[in-house]
Amino acid sequence: MKPAAAALDDGVPSPCIDVCKMNGDTGYCEGCLRTIGEIAGWSTYSDCQKRAVLERLPARQTPC
Amino acid sequence: MLKLPASIRVLERGWLSSNNVVLTGPEDTVLVDSGYLTHATQTLALVEHALADRGGRTLDRLVNTHCHSDHMGGNAALQRRYGCHTSVPAGEAPLIERWDEDALLLSYADQRAERFRVDATLAAGDRLRMGGIDWVAIAAPGHDTHALMFHSPEERILISGDALWEDGFGVLFPQLFGREATFAETRRTLDSIAALDVRCVIPGHGAPFEEVDAALERAYSRLHAFEEDPARLARHAARVMLTFALLEKQRLPLASLTDYVAQTRVLRDINQRFFAMTPQHFAEWIVHELERVRAAKREDGDLVPLVTA
Numbered sequence A: 001m002k003p004a005a006a007a008l009d010d011g012v013p014s015p016c017i018d019v020c021k022m023n024g025d026t027g028y029c030e031g032c033l034r035t036i037g038e039i040a041g042w043s044t045y046s047d048c049q050k051r052a053v054l055e056r057l058p059a060r061q062t063p064c
Numbered sequence B: 001m002l003k004l005p006a007s008i009r010v011l012e013r014g015w016l017s018s019n020n021v022v023l024t025g026p027e028d029t030v031l032v033d034s035g036y037l038t039h040a041t042q043t044l045a046l047v048e049h050a051l052a053d054r055g056g057r058t059l060d061r062l063v064n065t066h067c068h069s070d071h072m073g074g075n076a077a078l079q080r081r082y083g084c085h086t087s088v089p090a091g092e093a094p095l096i097e098r099w100d101e102d103a104l105l106l107s108y109a110d111q112r113a114e115r116f117r118v119d120a121t122l123a124a125g126d127r128l129r130m131g132g133i134d135w136v137a138i139a140a141p142g143h144d145t146h147a148l149m150f151h152s153p154e155e156r157i158l159i160s161g162d163a164l165w166e167d168g169f170g171v172l173f174p175q176l177f178g179r180e181a182t183f184a185e186t187r188r189t190l191d192s193i194a195a196l197d198v199r200c201v202i203p204g205h206g207a208p209f210e211e212v213d214a215a216l217e218r219a220y221s222r223l224h225a226f227e228e229d230p231a232r233l234a235r236h237a238a239r240v241m242l243t244f245a246l247l248e249k250q251r252l253p254l255a256s257l258t259d260y261v262a263q264t265r266v267l268r269d270i271n272q273r274f275f276a277m278t279p280q281h282f283a284e285w286i287v288h289e290l291e292r293v294r295a296a297k298r299e300d301g302d303l304v305p306l307v308t309a
């Protein structure tokens, strides 16, 4: 276990915020808004693919 | 991007849950470490997803690098789902068998896990086959006295658990609780990693990395700083324990923190042994520290985590 800290490498940091619970309605993680496939595949993505995922996330915020 | 054999899939998690490594070989499928209890539902979904990618197989085996809450919290749920054969380091098996909440740093540290069945134990020097690859179990005392790492000489990959991260290693708990050999053990663990042929480390937390020498250098210098000033280790541990609680609960009323640090035994003991502050002073100090390192902020009378995304 370790406190939150910025990723050391210049790579694209994971958007995980340790909520890690899938929303059954949206299919997105309630913390980072990724799909289960995006979370499972994250470590296999290139930096470019990771950035593409990050860019998709804001639009998934449910308006309140 | 770092290239791993197709039979290895790293499920990169956060800090509350360790990474989970799915290894799918011709003989069987194995998972190394299962994350934290409160994330178990997502862990099951991730494992199922990874196995579906490999032809929809079942999970045959589960292995733990060590038995801390963030590495074994999904064990029970995985056993229910898959009935997977489960191995833990030999030194931890008795603690699991009698479910020693103190030694496992569970209720002692205000952390949770669900009791699970141990089918077999692993010891340093044991040979394992995971993902169609041969691995050797390596002793990794330090963060956890009984922890193991798994090294593949053929692939030159090390599954390091919390013995080596890209920037540091897990809190050296045994030292805090009076095991004076811990610093020397940690140094030997780093030495044994340095002596291995490793091109890639799959750590317990954070992304897999290839700059192993640089990571070792950082780990040695951190260890050196702790040896020079053990109170530094205690300060680090106090920050980590409260951050963990904060990540699990997502917010803690600031007004509750004095009671929290007085009643959570791990924090109470660290304070007694190293700082001897009043609980109120200790709570204020930790909050200040978490703000300083940007791990948390105050919001509407609560302390909330600030995970850098």
Ligand SMILES: [Zn+2]
Pocket (backbone or CB within 6 Å): A001, B066, B068, B071, B143, B144, B162, B170
């Ligand atoms: Zn650990």
